Structure formats: C-alpha cells, structure tokens
Amino acid sequence: MPTYTVHEPPPRKNETVxxxxxxxxxxxxxxxxxxxxxxxxxxLKRLWLALILYVVVxxxxxxxxxxxxxxxxxxxxxxxxxxxxxxxxxxTIQRWTLQRRRWKTLGFVVAEDExxxxxxxxxxxxxxxxxxxxxxxxxxxxxxxxxVRRGPxxxxxxxxxxxxxxxxR
Numbered sequence: 802m803p804t805y806t807v808h809e810p811p812p813r814k815n816e817t818v819x820x821x822x823x824x825x826x827x828x829x830x831x832x833x834x835x836x837x838x839x840x841x842x843x844x845l846k847r848l849w850l851a852l853i854l855y856v857v858v859x860x861x862x863x864x865x866x867x868x869x870x871x872x873x874x875x876x877x878x879x880x881x882x883x884x885x886x887x888x889x890x891x892x893t894i895q896r897w898t899l900q901r902r903r904w905k906t907l908g909f910v911v912a913e914d915e916x917x918x919x920x921x922x923x924x925x926x927x928x929x930x931x932x933x934x935x936x937x938x939x940x941x942x943x944x945x946x947x948x949v950r951r952g953p954x955x956x957x958x959x960x961x962x963x964x965x966x967x968x969x970r
Contacts, residue, residue, distance in 0.1 A: 804829045805918040807907040808899045821923065825899065826915050829892050836888025851894045
C-alpha cells in the first residue's frame, strides 16, 4: 500500500498559518512518468534545480561515454539505468525541493490513493486539533540511583563483551 508524506508550505504574507488547501501529498515509490520522461516530469512538478541538475548530469554522462568510446548499446543501458534511478528517487527529489523551499513535513499517511490519504490525514488532524492539550506535570528533581560500588576497580572487573578477564575468545 502506498505511503504519502504530507508537506505544509510556509505561510503567505497575510497568513499566520498556511491554508490546508495548499498542503502537498508526495507518494513514495516508483514514478513511471519520471522514469519515462524525466525533463517533462521535472517541469510539471516545478522542480527547476532538479531539472538543471538532470540536464547537466545527462550531458556529462553522454559526453563521458562518447569520449570513452563506449558502444551505443552500452550507452543506452547506462541511460536507462539513470532513468530508473530518477524513477525510483523522484519522490525524494520532490521532498528535497520542498524542504529547500522551507516547507514543513507534517507526517505520513498510508492509503490506497491520494484522495484517501487526504481524508485520513485531515480526519486525524482535525481530531487532534479538537482534543484539549493536557498541561504537562510540574518538573520534579531527577532521582538518581545510588552507585553499586565505590572505590577503585578490581582486577576481576570486566569491560566489554568478554565474560571473564583474560579468557580466550
């Protein structure tokens, strides 16, 4: 079952708290369109820095493979492997971009699809907001246990994983 992370944007100028309609749910797992058409996926998700890094790495990889006189079949395999990495790491790239833009991660939800994830998250969120916050108990002084032995260590004390000092492994 898919897992979604929930991200809250920073509040706008007139807001004290960001509007829940602007929350973003990012699904973990393989993203097929990020694998098949990475530049288009980056554009649609507005991941500009990731798009620039993808283009730079793709051009550098193609240039290095061409200069090394790697056969065309191996170049295709390397490019497909790079696309697979993008497909598997697409959610991580999106979360990294949101974190860079100072979005706050609120938690994660396990659900079949994004709509059910939204229902579960907002249901728990409103329920949490409705329950009163209990006042924390007054702080008490920490209680320490009395030491077991006082004085210098004896020759039979063991430190580490061996049961007896001087015993063979």
